[in-house]
Amino acid sequence: MNIGSLYTVKKYYWLLFPAKKTACTPPPPAALAPAADRAAYLSNRFKCNVSYIESNSVFCLLEKDEKYCKILSTNGEVSWIYLANWCKDDIEEVNQ
Numbered sequence: 001m002n003i004g005s006l007y008t009v010k011k012y013y014w015l016l017f018p019a020k021k022t023a024c025t026p027p028p029p030a031a032l033a034p035a036a037d038r039a040a041y042l043s044n045r046f047k048c049n050v051s052y053i054e055s056n057s058v059f060c061l062l063e064k065d066e067k068y069c070k071i072l073s074t075n076g077e078v079s080w081i082y083l084a085n086w087c088k089d090d091i092e093e094v095n096q
Contacts, residue, residue, distance in 0.1 A: 001091070003061055003062065005094070006059070006060055006094040007091050008057065008058050008091070009053060009056065009091060010055060010089075010091070010092055011055050011090050012055060013055065014057075014081050015035075015042060016050065016051045016052055017048070017080045018049055018079060019048070019080060020068045020070070020080045022046045022080075023068055023080040023082040025082050025084045035052040035054060036052075038052070039051055051077060053073055057073065057074065059074065060072045067083045
């Protein structure tokens with residue numbers, strides 16, 4: 001992934017965490033609860049605001065630290081996602 005590039009989410013939703021230290025790996029696809037439910041659960045668990053982006057969403061990569069990615073979503077949120085090996089193919093660079 002290239003910093004400053006735009007990326008699109010192909011199939012899954014991605015949880016957006018306010019800080020890298022709270023970003024965690026998403027569950028495998030078979031275990032995915034609805035995005036709003038999962039975000040609400042993790043918001044309560046970590047005592048912070050966890051949101052999400054859905055499939056076909058676009059974001060800009062701002063920073064990458066191993067498997068942690070700081071992104072800017074189309075609604076202006078700066079957040080962190082955790083890029084686990086099993087789901088990294090769900091994110092694709094947008095051809096300009």
